Amino acid sequence: MTGRILLTPDCIAEGVACLAEREPRFARAHALTGDPPLRRRPEGFAELAGAILGQQVSTSAAAAMRMRMEAAGLLDPEAALLAGEEALRACGLSTAKIRYIRALAAATVDYAGLARLPDAEVVATLTALPGIGRWTAELYAMTSLGRADVLCAGDLALQEAARLLFELEARPSERALRAMAADWSPWRGVAARLLWAYYRHAKGREGTT
Numbered sequence: 345m346t347g348r349i350l351l352t353p354d355c356i357a358e359g360v361a362c363l364a365e366r367e368p369r370f371a372r373a374h375a376l377t378g379d380p381p382l383r384r385r386p387e388g389f390a391e392l393a394g395a396i397l398g399q400q401v402s403t404s405a406a407a408a409m410r411m412r413m414e415a416a417g418l419l420d421p422e423a424a425l426l427a428g429e430e431a432l433r434a435c436g437l438s439t440a441k442i443r444y445i446r447a448l449a450a451a452t453v454d455y456a457g458l459a460r461l462p463d464a465e466v467v468a469t470l471t472a473l474p475g476i477g478r479w480t481a482e483l484y485a486m487t488s489l490g491r492a493d494v495l496c497a498g499d500l501a502l503q504e505a506a507r508l509l510f511e512l513e514a515r516p517s518e519r520a521l522r523a524m525a526a527d528w529s530p531w532r533g534v535a536a537r538l539l540w541a542y543y544r545h546a547k548g549r550e551g552t553t
Contacts, residue, residue, distance in 0.1 A: 346459070346460065346461065346462060346463070346491070347462070347463060347491065347492060347493055347530065348491075348492035348493065348530060349489070349490045349491065349492065350382060350384065350490040350491075350492050350533060350534070351384075351490060352382070353379060353382055355382075355492070355534075356379050356380060356381075356382055356534055356537065357379050359492065359531035359533075359534030359535075360374055360379055360380070360534060360538060362531055363528060363531055363534060363535055363538065366527070366528075367527070367528070369509050369510055370509075370535070370538060372509075373509055373538055373539070373541070373542040373545075374538060376542065376545050377538070377541040377542055377544075377545050378541075380534075380537035380538050380540065380541040381537065381541075382537075383486070383487050383537060383540075384487060384488075384490055385487045385488050386488065387455050387456075387458070387459060387488045387489065388455045388488075389419070389420070389421045389424075389448065389449065389453070389455070390414075390419040390420075391484065391487070391488045392448060392453075392470070392476075392480075392484050392488070393413070393419060393424070393445055393448060393449075394406070394410050394419075395476075395480045395483050395484050396441060396444050396445060396448065396475055396476065396480060397409045397410055397413075397437070397441065397445075398480075398483075399441075399475075399477075399479070399480060405436070408436060409435055409436040409437060409441075412434070412435035412436060413432075413435045413437075416431060416434075416435060418431065418432065418435065421448070421449040421450075422449070424445055424446065424448075424449040425446060425449040425450055429442055432445065432446075440475070441475075443474070443475065444474055444475025444476070445475075447473060447474040447475060448473060448474075448475070448476070451473055453469075453473070458470075458489065459489055463485060463491050463493065463494050466481065466484075466485045466489065466491070467481040467482060467485060467494075470484060470485075477498075478496070478498060479496050479498040479499060482494050482495070482496035482497075482498075483496050483499075486533050486536060490533075491533055492530060492531060492532075492533045492534060493529055493530045493531065493532045493533055494532060494533050494536075495521075495522075495525050495528070495532035495533060495535060495536045496536065497518045497519075497521040497522045497525065498518045499536075500515075501539075501540060501543045502521065502536055502539050502540065502543070503515045503516050503517075503518070503521055504543060504547075505539035505540065505542050505543035505546070506521055506524065506539060508542070508543070508546050509539065509542055510524070
């Protein structure tokens with residue numbers, strides 16, 4: 345079973361209410377930020393490629409690369425596969441990102457089938473592809489598939505938001521954040537959205553995803 349899918353802002357509001365009742369710190373964050381955005385994106389190659397572009401770079405850098413790829417018609421798997429290395433490099437991609445985008449374009453990913461898989465199988469299927477780690481796979485599951493109980497705990501902005509909101513001495517590791525988030529199930533994906541919103545509020549700027 346795929347579990348709950350976040351389809352509308354009402355789904356977000358339901359999840360926030362449950363989290364706020366369970367954890368007073370989430371109630372405090374919600375009072376400051378309001379309901380976080382749904383953050384739903386389309387499914388398919390373009391979005392997964394966009395997640396690869398976002399690996400270890402700022403949101404502005406990732407957005408710039410994506411805009412250049414879109415303008416060049418390279419957010420299509422066939423076009424990306426046929427493009428020369430220079431065409432992709434002209435979009436700002438590093439050698440590693442070029443390799444990963446080409447590998448994704450060459451893979452026969454059943455995007456419609458992914459939407460029917462349980463969360464763990466989605467992550468396992470995607471992380472089997474070159475250049476796609478757990479952060480990328482979980483981000484795709486959260487934003488493109490709308491999985492309500494997926495949290496990409498490797499995200500630095502989420503870790504920093506958790507440090508600030510829970511008044512921790514240090515930013516939690518990915519493992520520590522996953523342990524914290526166990527109590528937030530089945531709304532870990534909503535908790536992530538609330539933490540991103542709190543991060544933006546606390547830092548006065550956008551996060552890293």
